[in-house]
Amino acid sequence: xxxxxxxxxxxxxxxxxxxKVIGVAVPDWMExxxxxxxxxxxxKAVVTNTDTPIYDTLxxxxxxxxxxxxxxxxxxDTVNLLLEDGEHAEEPGLLLGKIQCGKTDTFEDIIGLAFxxxxxxxxxxxKGTKPLAQQTIMRMKKDYRFFKPSDNLDQKxxxxxxxxxxxxxxxxxxxxxxxxTVIVCKKQATNMSHLIxxxxxxCTFLKKKKVLxxxxxxDFASRNYRSVKLQALKDEDGNPIAQDxxxxxxxxxxxxxxxxxxxxYCRYLQVTATPYCLYLQPQGELNLNGNVVxxxxxxxxxxxxxxxxxxxxxxxxxxxxxxxxxxxxxFHQIDQKCIDVLGxxxxxxxxxxxxxxxxxxxxxxxxxxxxxxxIRRIQERNTKNRDYKTSALIHVELDKxxxxxxxxxxxxxxxxxxxxxxEEDQSDQRIWSxxxxxxxxxxxxxxxxxxEKFISVDLPMKEDVMDEIRxxxxxxxxxYHVQIVNSDEQVESLLDEETxxxxxxxxxxxxIGGNILDRGITIKNMLCFFxxxxxxxxxxxxxLQHARMYGARSKEDMAVTRLHTTSTIYRILVRxxxxxxxxREWFLEGRDKGTDVNAVFVGYDKNIKxxxxxxxxxSNALTLKxxxxxxxxxxWTGCNTAIKKTIAQIDTLLETYPSFNKKDENGFFEMDxxxxxxxxxxxxxxxxxxxxxxIHNIERKNDIKEMLCxxxxxxxxxxxxYLSCNVQTVT
Numbered sequence: 001x002x003x004x005x006x007x008x009x010x011x012x013x014x015x016x017x018x019x020k021v022i023g024v025a026v027p028d029w030m031e032x033x034x035x036x037x038x039x040x041x042x043x044k045a046v047v048t049n050t051d052t053p054i055y056d057t058l059x060x061x062x063x064x065x066x067x068x069x070x071x072x073x074x075x076x077d078t079v080n081l082l083l084e085d086g087e088h089a090e091e092p093g094l095l096l097g098k099i100q101c102g103k104t105d106t107f108e109d110i111i112g113l114a115f116x117x118x119x120x121x122x123x124x125x126x127k128g129t130k131p132l133a134q135q136t137i138m139r140m141k142k143d144y145r146f147f148k149p150s151d152n153l154d155q156k157x158x159x160x161x162x163x164x165x166x167x168x169x170x171x172x173x174x175x176x177x178x179x180x181t182v183i184v185c186k187k188q189a190t191n192m193s194h195l196i197x198x199x200x201x202x203c204t205f206l207k208k209k210k211v212l213x214x215x216x217x218x219d220f221a222s223r224n225y226r227s228v229k230l231q232a233l234k235d236e237d238g239n240p241i242a243q244d245x246x247x248x249x250x251x252x253x254x255x256x257x258x259x260x261x262x263x264x265y266c267r268y269l270q271v272t273a274t275p276y277c278l279y280l281q282p283q284g285e286l287n288l289n290g291n292v293v294x295x296x297x298x299x300x301x302x303x304x305x306x307x308x309x310x311x312x313x314x315x316x317x318x319x320x321x322x323x324x325x326x327x328x329x330x331f332h333q334i335d336q337k338c339i340d341v342l343g344x345x346x347x348x349x350x351x352x353x354x355x356x357x358x359x360x361x362x363x364x365x366x367x368x369x370x371x372x373x374x375i376r377r378i379q380e381r382n383t384k385n386r387d388y389k390t391s392a393l394i395h396v397e398l399d400k401x402x403x404x405x406x407x408x409x410x411x412x413x414x415x416x417x418x419x420x421x422x423e424e425d426q427s428d429q430r431i432w433s434x435x436x437x438x439x440x441x442x443x444x445x446x447x448x449x450x451x452e453k454f455i456s457v458d459l460p461m462k463e464d465v466m467d468e469i470r471x472x473x474x475x476x477x478x479x480y481h482v483q484i485v486n487s488d489e490q491v492e493s494l495l496d497e498e499t500x501x502x503x504x505x506x507x508x509x510x511x512i513g514g515n516i517l518d519r520g521i522t523i524k525n526m527l528c529f530f531x532x533x534x535x536x537x538x539x540x541x542x543x544l545q546h547a548r549m550y551g552a553r554s555k556e557d558m559a560v561t562r563l564h565t566t567s568t569i570y571r572i573l574v575r576x577x578x579x580x581x582x583x584r585e586w587f588l589e590g591r592d593k594g595t596d597v598n599a600v601f602v603g604y605d606k607n608i609k610x611x612x613x614x615x616x617x618x619s620n621a622l623t624l625k626x627x628x629x630x631x632x633x634x635x636w637t638g639c640n641t642a643i644k645k646t647i648a649q650i651d652t653l654l655e656t657y658p659s660f661n662k663k664d665e666n667g668f669f670e671m672d673x674x675x676x677x678x679x680x681x682x683x684x685x686x687x688x689x690x691x692x693x694x695i696h697n698i699e700r701k702n703d704i705k706e707m708l709c710x711x712x713x714x715x716x717x718x719x720x721x722y723l724s725c726n727v728q729t730v731t
Contacts, residue, residue: 009037052116053156070305078302079113082267091295092268097304099273100551115180120209128188131491168194169202187221192255199262211263218270223296224250225617257293274541276610311553313577329445334361339532342396345405365564368438369528372560373508374468378460389504392528394512400486418473446559454555480508531565541611635687643686
């Protein structure tokens, strides 16, 4: 191939991609030009004349234009709070963002600014799967590419990025001094053990460095408890003695706590979209049978701003309620029977797949997905000259053995759909009726999208859509793929080396999987999410992490995207979105500020648990319900001499209050929240808790704290600053 001199990096990369598509090896001279052009671009991109070169370089190269002011404020405020000194400095901070809303990008910027302000080493904890750790390393190397090690003595900042498994026993001090270091560590026993050994035994010089821990998906594995079985005891008569079970830290949680105690200077940032178990942790240090563990409840919360391209619960569960919105077409209801069929093997459905009414919901979803893919491929080819590839996710069962069964059913259905469309076989009108209904639905959603000015592209003619599907099904191309993804190895093999996302190798890519495809895994261009996980008790943190359809999605994609699930699951998802919004609003409106009582609002629903029980086993969590009464118990009052002045103070606060003489027929009158809280605190000061004989009530002392905690939540939740009070004298 004749040598060509390329003027820009874009020209060179376009030529390389063309050669790869046609299967031609990229010549060495082209690779060398690519490296030179890339290095030149990176050099120009680095900001040097500043006190914060790493952060300013990241801001200057923000991939979406100018970094929004809200995001800049979030980053700077978080770093300032993390690095402040004081009694509670080592308690965690929390970076709270929505599912797939740019949390990784934000914490990378936080790390960059923290490096500029004196942090030497950042430990990034990831979910305990190899693909997610690999994805994190790929992503960070790409985003920190401006700071790769080089021989240039003028380079102002160098960031070395390591996998703990590769450096735990051989990291040289020379590689750390004068550089910044990122170590990615899975939340897995061997990884954590190596990290502890690295700092405490193999590379003890690291203990003197300033360390920042960034715990990605901090509500996953980072703090779990387990019950300890106690040895059975009997009294002198041989009767069993009742014993309270003891609680201890689970292994990974204990290892994280052990590591936090090693560096001389250590700060901790939790990152998650589902923080419920974090807010329900005990306040401060915790003593578990003599094992004192560091605090894990966040001392502050920073909210990741939602970017303009984000699609999430707002669109799926709020805007969708407006019949005039494009998003009102997102949800398509399927019957529970369809989910049940996919949950256990029944070969009858392989023989008569399409004709079975029980799995018509899946048939409809697959036809809808192929039609949506065809539409988007035509639109992208006509407007941008792109070979557009899409994805669908089937998430029904956790049990891996059922994934193979689902794959066989789906492939059988696709064969029937393919035969009907390619051969124009009209024998099964179910398929053609579905095609008509789906296209008409797309007509409406695209019309509404144009009226709302979300999109400007035209919907292709129905016959053009069918021809495009025939091209996808062409046996010479087989431009679609059904892939089971239920192991680390499978996910790892599918990750794109550049982006860390799942690779889309064909025009239509259908992924079948379970929990392996939840936290942290990004699947782009998803036009179909078929969701059927229906446990007895819905766990909010788990279910929300399944929402892989959230994220940066184009409006054109959303015009043909569909969520297929049962009405029961959909109602639960709507309620979870409401509860999640309430928590987010709590912080956005500053309701967590200005109170001295340890309380955070976590919404309640009888059908939904915020998190697994083992995550909050050591907590004294309190659920508030309507008309719930809270009264202190198990106390004595102090002697008359000791409490006389306090009682008089309480009486004065009540009787001199302006509305005291405006009581209604039941004795209620309005009083401002702060005065009520002051009175409750004064009442608490008159209580005496101590053990006498067989009466043990010291442990009941928290009752009044629970009352004040509940009061703090009520106070912050109320729009009004007044509450109706009833005064009763008890003698």
